[in-house]
Amino acid sequence: MAEKHISTTALARLLGKESKELFVLLTSGGWIVKVDGHWQLTEKGRFEGGIYVNHPKYGEYIAWPESIQQHPLLKLLPEAPLSATNLSHKWDIPARLVNLLLADKGLIKKHVRGWLLTGSGKAIGGQQQEAEQSAIPYVTWPETILDDPELLAALQSLRGEPQANSDSTFDGHGVNNPVQRCVDNWLYLARIVHARDYPLVWGRESAVADFYVPDANLCIECWADELEQRSDRAAVIGAELEKYNLYKKHNVDYIEFRDESIHQIDDILARELMRRGLAIY
Template identity: 75%
Template sequence: MAERHISTTALARLIGKESKELFVLLTSGGWIVKVDNHWQLTEKGKFEGGIYVNHPKFGEYIAWPESIQHHHLLTLLPEAPLSATNLAHKWDIPARLVNLLLAEKGLIRRYVRGWHLTERGKKVGGQQQEAESGVPFVTWPETLLDDPELITALLQIVGDEHVSTQPTMDGHRVNNAMQRRIDNWLYLTRTIHARDYRLQWDADSATADFYLPELALCVECWADQLGQEQNRAAVISDELEKHQLYKKYKVAYIEFRDENIHQVDDMLAREMLRRGVAIY
């Protein structure tokens, strides 16, 4: 029985990699080349078993024998240029936040869709790439992982204790790692926000941890204050009072607790989208 052939995208999925990483590797390995915006096999690619397949819906594409997954070239993928997804896994932050961080450091700039490399990005080894869909993206050498400026920024984003006494990326002062994560997320996504914002209603008032004026949205952080009973009691009292006032005066708010500190990106992006603002 003839061996089954699969597309490059299916091959990437089979070996647990991003398809755009595999396209980059096969191009650098001399197996495929892009001509007039279409992928073509080189003689080397044909030698390694690549063929053209015609699909009634998707047209012509390159396919590979399934056994190619064991080829020594594919073992180089971990050392191939790092995509935003690779960096996200290594840095333990969302991939879409990686690109915002790299943009904030001047290494890339946003395009209509995707990202373009800047001159500064070229100097640190960034390479401009293009996905099969035509969307531009950038890959990076592993030396980027050792960049001290990026390391410092990452400590800020994850709220590491080593930066607990420092201001956030936009200069705000915060009280805990949760507030640090939220403040830095708002800064990286270019969301206008106020810190310790005072709301006043006749004789009542409250101070929101963060306030997003474009959405009239408050963001509250209920962090466990190091397990100290006195602090915990104060937090609970403040929380109950704010809930009552927000309900009384119909204030929109979203709140975070210790257990969802790692969901800041998803929760805030989703809440803002509900209110008509798309971050990504």
């Protein structure tokens, strides 16, 4: 029985990789080449078992024997250029934040859609890529980016990990705990205008919001487990409860983060800001 052949996209799925990463690897390995916007097999690609398949709906495409997934070249995929998605898994932050962090460091810049490589990004080994179907640009990176000390320090702060400068954020705001640091750094990277320790006044009543986003008319409050260790814990909790009662009384729009929810910050803030008319790119 003839061996089953599968598309490059299906092969990538079997390997647990993104198809665009596999296309990059097969191109750099000399197996395929793009001619007039269409992928073509090279002699090397034919030798390795690549064939053309005609589909009544999708037309002609390149297919590979299923056994090709054991080929030594494909073992190099972890060493192949890393996309934002790859980096998000390695750095344990959402892919959106990967791109925003790299943009903040001047390594990439926004396009109409997607991201463009800058001179600084190229200098450390970044490569400009383009999505096959949509032509949306994106950038891939060498493994050495994983050891960049400036990025590693920024990641510690972004994830709220203990570090030497633990009371400060990317934009220089002072914070009281890791939850506030994560929120402030996210707002900064997303280029969302925000105020820290923002005073709210209603006649003779007042409160101070941890964060205030004026374009969304939204307050953000942060609670941290370290509160349990404070000697004035009861007073702090009482002040917070009083603040929430004032928020309710004066119809203040707010959301809150705690240690157990901070890992969902990207999903939560992007969703809540979108509901209030702010799109996070």
